[in-house]
Amino acid sequence: MTNWSDKTLLSVAMLKPVLARVAKMVGVIIAVAIFNFFLVHAAPGDPALVIAGQAGATDEAYMARVRAAYGLDQPLTTQLTGYLRKVVTLDLGYSYRQQRPVAEVIAERLGPTILLTGTAFIISLVGGIVLGGLAGVRAGKFSDTVITVLSLVVYATPVFWLGIMLVLLFAVQLEWLPPFGYQTVGADLAGWALWLDRGRYLLLPAATLGLLYLAIYARLMRASIIEVSHQDFVKTARAKGAGRSRVLWRHMLRNALLPVVTMAGVQAGTLIGGSVVIETIFAWPGLGRLTYEAVLQRDYQLLLGIFLVMSIVVAIFNLVTDLLYRVVDPRIRSV
Amino acid sequence: MMVTKRQFNKLLLSAGAICFADLSFGSTRAYGQTRGGTLNAVLQPEPPMLNIAVNQQTPTQTIAGKIFLSLLTYDFDLKPLPSLAKSWSISADGKTYTFKLEQNVKWHDGQPLTADDVVYTVTEFLPVTNPRAKAIFARCESVTAPDPHTVVFKLKQPFAAFLGAFDIATLPVMPKHIYAGTDLQKNPANFKPIGSGPYKFKEWVRGSHIHLVRNEDYFKPGKPYLDAIIYRIVPDGASRAVAIEEGQVQLTQWTDLELFDAQRLAKNPKFVMTTKGYEYFAPIMYLEMNVRSAPLNDKRFRYAISHAIDREFVRDKILYGFGKVATGPISSKTRFYDGNVRKFDYSIAKATALLDEMGLKPDSEGVRARLKLPVAPYGEMPARACEYIRQSLAKIGIAVTLETSDAAGWAQKIANWDYDLNLTWPFQYGDPAIGVTRLYVSSNIHKVLFSNTIGYSNPEVDRLADAAAAEMDEGKRQALYSQMQKILVEDSPIAWLVEMEFPTIYDKRLQNVVTTGIGIHESFDEVYFKG
Numbered sequence: 097m098t099n100w101s102d103k104t105l106l107s108v109a110m111l112k113p114v115l116a117r118v119a120k121m122v123g124v125i126i127a128v129a130i131f132n133f134f135l136v137h138a139a140p141g142d143p144a145l146v147i148a149g150q151a152g153a154t155d156e157a158y159m160a161r162v163r164a165a166y167g168l169d170q171p172l173t174t175q176l177t178g179y180l181r182k183v184v185t186l187d188l189g190y191s192y193r194q195q196r197p198v199a200e201v202i203a204e205r206l207g208p209t210i211l212l213t214g215t216a217f218i219i220s221l222v223g224g225i226v227l228g229g230l231a232g233v234r235a236g237k238f239s240d241t242v243i244t245v246l247s248l249v250v251y252a253t254p255v256f257w258l259g260i261m262l263v264l265l266f267a268v269q270l271e272w273l274p275p276f277g278y279q280t281v282g283a284d285l286a287g288w289a290l291w292l293d294r295g296r297y298l299l300l301p302a303a304t305l306g307l308l309y310l311a312i313y314a315r316l317m318r319a320s321i322i323e324v325s326h327q328d329f330v331k332t333a334r335a336k337g338a339g340r341s342r343v344l345w346r347h348m349l350r351n352a353l354l355p356v357v358t359m360a361g362v363q364a365g366t367l368i369g370g371s372v373v374i375e376t377i378f379a380w381p382g383l384g385r386l387t388y389e390a391v392l393q394r395d396y397q398l399l400l401g402i403f404l405v406m407s408i409v410v411a412i413f414n415l416v417t418d419l420l421y422r423v424v425d426p427r428i429r430s431v
Numbered sequence: 432m433m434v435t436k437r438q439f440n441k442l443l444l445s446a447g448a449i450c451f452a453d454l455s456f457g458s459t460r461a462y463g464q465t466r467g468g469t470l471n472a473v474l475q476p477e478p479p480m481l482n483i484a485v486n487q488q489t490p491t492q493t494i495a496g497k498i499f500l501s502l503l504t505y506d507f508d509l510k511p512l513p514s515l516a517k518s519w520s521i522s523a524d525g526k527t528y529t530f531k532l533e534q535n536v537k538w539h540d541g542q543p544l545t546a547d548d549v550v551y552t553v554t555e556f557l558p559v560t561n562p563r564a565k566a567i568f569a570r571c572e573s574v575t576a577p578d579p580h581t582v583v584f585k586l587k588q589p590f591a592a593f594l595g596a597f598d599i600a601t602l603p604v605m606p607k608h609i610y611a612g613t614d615l616q617k618n619p620a621n622f623k624p625i626g627s628g629p630y631k632f633k634e635w636v637r638g639s640h641i642h643l644v645r646n647e648d649y650f651k652p653g654k655p656y657l658d659a660i661i662y663r664i665v666p667d668g669a670s671r672a673v674a675i676e677e678g679q680v681q682l683t684q685w686t687d688l689e690l691f692d693a694q695r696l697a698k699n700p701k702f703v704m705t706t707k708g709y710e711y712f713a714p715i716m717y718l719e720m721n722v723r724s725a726p727l728n729d730k731r732f733r734y735a736i737s738h739a740i741d742r743e744f745v746r747d748k749i750l751y752g753f754g755k756v757a758t759g760p761i762s763s764k765t766r767f768y769d770g771n772v773r774k775f776d777y778s779i780a781k782a783t784a785l786l787d788e789m790g791l792k793p794d795s796e797g798v799r800a801r802l803k804l805p806v807a808p809y810g811e812m813p814a815r816a817c818e819y820i821r822q823s824l825a826k827i828g829i830a831v832t833l834e835t836s837d838a839a840g841w842a843q844k845i846a847n848w849d850y851d852l853n854l855t856w857p858f859q860y861g862d863p864a865i866g867v868t869r870l871y872v873s874s875n876i877h878k879v880l881f882s883n884t885i886g887y888s889n890p891e892v893d894r895l896a897d898a899a900a901a902e903m904d905e906g907k908r909q910a911l912y913s914q915m916q917k918i919l920v921e922d923s924p925i926a927w928l929v930e931m932e933f934p935t936i937y938d939k940r941l942q943n944v945v946t947t948g949i950g951i952h953e954s955f956d957e958v959y960f961k962g
Contacts, residue, residue, distance in 0.1 A: 141839025149842040154879045155562040195617050276670050281640045376666045381638025394839045
């Protein structure tokens with residue numbers, strides 16, 4: 097085992113594989129963009145029909161005008177090349193449904209989304225490692241049983257039900273927290289008061305979303321600690337007289353973290369997508385709901401924009417996770 | 432934000448102070464009892480924009496009703512009431528309609544509203560953006576403004592339903608100085624609307640809320656009473672029920688609440704529940720049949736389907752009692768209804784006998800016919816109704832395949848006539864000539880939604896619909912529509928099931944919420960909180 101500090105992360109030897117990965121990443125993103133384009137257009141029904149369905153009346157001229165405005169009267173290949181040309185210049189297009197640039201539409205949802213998913217991520221990661229670690233170390237004891245049972249129950253509970261129950265308890269019965277929303281409307285708060293207010297609104301949805309992943313991390317961490325504790329190097333450490341805490345912190349924890357890092361990497365990539373269910377229950381103005389609505393309304397440009405942003409973020413997080421492996425487990429560097 | 436008692440009293444005090452300034456009106460009415468307060472209401476789904484002239488969704492109309500003005504509005508019996516037009520007259524030949532507008536009406540940016548804005552909206556704006564309004568106003572030979580407060584519509588032919596087309600969804604008056612010469616769909620004012628109504632647009636935080644504030648320069652002195660209305664976008668049904676129960680919002684409408692929640696809340700003494708205020712829309716939930724091919728082209732087969740559906744079950748179990756069993760194409764909540772038509776009682780025996788008479792024998796699986804029913808993707812209610820229809824028709828040997836998809840997929844199937852049965856509930860828009868006959872006349876067989884997609888054609892119905900639309904005498908018009916209803920039910924291209932009702936639920940302190948046939952889409956300039 098070496099110290100964290102004696103290897104620089106971005107040494108020249110490391111830079112080369114990183115660059116190779118980045119090049120691959122760009123290729124993957126473009127392939128995904130093309131795939132998304134066909135996927136989105138494969139769904140039956142076009143935006144003109146959706147608008148007509150909501151309008152209560154329509155005529156052919158109006159439908160033709162809407163299709164022309166969306167560019168849907170063009171052949172699919174023309175639409176694809178037009179789309180790709182824009183993607184390369186990082187122009188996300190124009191949402192015909194909202195009549196605004198896609199980048200603007202996405203940007204205004206990004207803040208609340210990251211606030212929600214980021215908080216939930218931290219809650220689940222920290223809580224999961226601590227509780228799972230505790231359970232693993234005390235495997236078979238009472239505290240382990242409690243943690244294991246609770247995490248199983250949470251994991252098996254549908255997230256929407258959990259959300260509604262938390263609302264009923266904390267918002268309706270106890271009246272400690274607001275049942276839904278992003279901040280107090282019309283209060284004109286600023287500075288600390290604003291963030292305190294938002295924090296109150298954030299707590300329930302972030303906890304609901306976080307609990308599910310917390311349960312997953314706790315179970316992963318527990319299993320992983322138990323597995324590591326039976327390995328030879330841990331036995332050696334114990335044999336050479338290392339204390340309990342030293343064995344745990346120096347030897348077991350870092351090794352046990354690997355599966356959690358893998359899982360967290362996958363989850364981090366999806367953070368930006370938000371959560372349709374949580375955002376719906378708590379009326380949170382996030383990207384999940386925006387995506388869902390864009391699908392229903394066949395807002396192709398907006399949908400493709402969201403997909404593109406998500407695929408870029410997922411690719412970046414995969415890269416970061418790979419690099420993190422190298423930090424957590426030096427053996428991977430040679431692979 | 433909910434107004435607490437204390438905050439509310441404070442508001443009343445400040446409103447009282449304003450009162451003194453208003454004493455010059457010589458009114459003895461104590462504004463102090465009514466002014467002030469913020470109304471929080473549910474809005475769902477979130478509209479894509481806030482201009483009803485461009486987007487016709489009901490949430491858009493809810494907002495637009497507060498921000499924009501229409502020439503008229505309609506009472507519970509759908510008789511016209513003044514709004515932006517203070518008076519109107521119709522020439523003896525039924526071809527010239529003259530409206531006198533209110534004076535001193537200003538746009539929210541301070542510009543005066545004149546007859547020119549009305550002419551612009553009818554002749555240049557709506558024909559581009561609203562197909563339904565376009566079809567109605569295409570009947571005009573000319574629309575002119577002889578002076579700044581008079582608008583004259585000259586029709587090519589008399590059109591008896593014309594006076595019904597001046598509501599906020601059909602003719603919301605648009606500001607010419609903002610829209611003229613711009614791309615109407617993309618104009619930024621569609622998102623930050625500039626209207627002339629009692630409330631002004633303040634803020635729209637997408638995914639969260641839309642904030643409207645009192646228009647101090649509203650043309651009716653002392654009104655509106657409320658300081659602000661905040662529409663909260665709450666996408667989940669259970670959360671909406673919690674929101675009104677806990678007082679975060681004070682008003683829900685249409686399908687905001689699941690009907691079982693509405694049923695429960697209606698019993699709570701904190702709230703008032705009414706099903707009035709939907710007369711202008713008055714949808715009938717019905718099962719339409721694509722009559723182009725066998726066996727649906729046989730009247731006896733359609734009768735069998737009509738007999739096999741228990742309408743009372745649909746009303747009581749699927750709509751939780753919100754509705755009235757329908758008898759034909761025109762809703763009894765609107766005008767020109769006639770219930771003296773062929774009746775379809777629930778009878779499996781009669782239905783089976785009709786199928787036997789046709790010679791439709793069950794095959795080895797007991798199936799006489801197979802039909803496709805695309806399920807309208809608008810929530811739980813239509814899904815349950817379609818399930819029920821499948822089970823009911825199975826009893827008489829008709830196998831129904833339910834096809835599920837989202838709104839776009841469903842609309843595509845219906846618009847392309849690619850279905851056998853379809854459960855839907857179009858609005859009737861206050862007059863059969865606008866909202867009903869469009870579904871049956873053969874001149875309106877088109878590959879678009881809300882046309883005669885079932886392919887029904889009967890020259891006598893076409894003749895009656897045309898004659899009734901041009902008939903200015905109410906009595907004669909009733910006779911024509913009575914005749915038309917008789918024939919349509921005799922042909923039964925549609926099994927009319929239930930005249931739908933919708934619960935509007937509000938905090939009992941709130942006054943004057945539902946006062947007309949367009950209900951919560953009204954301007955709310957007389958809504959107030961009772962102390």
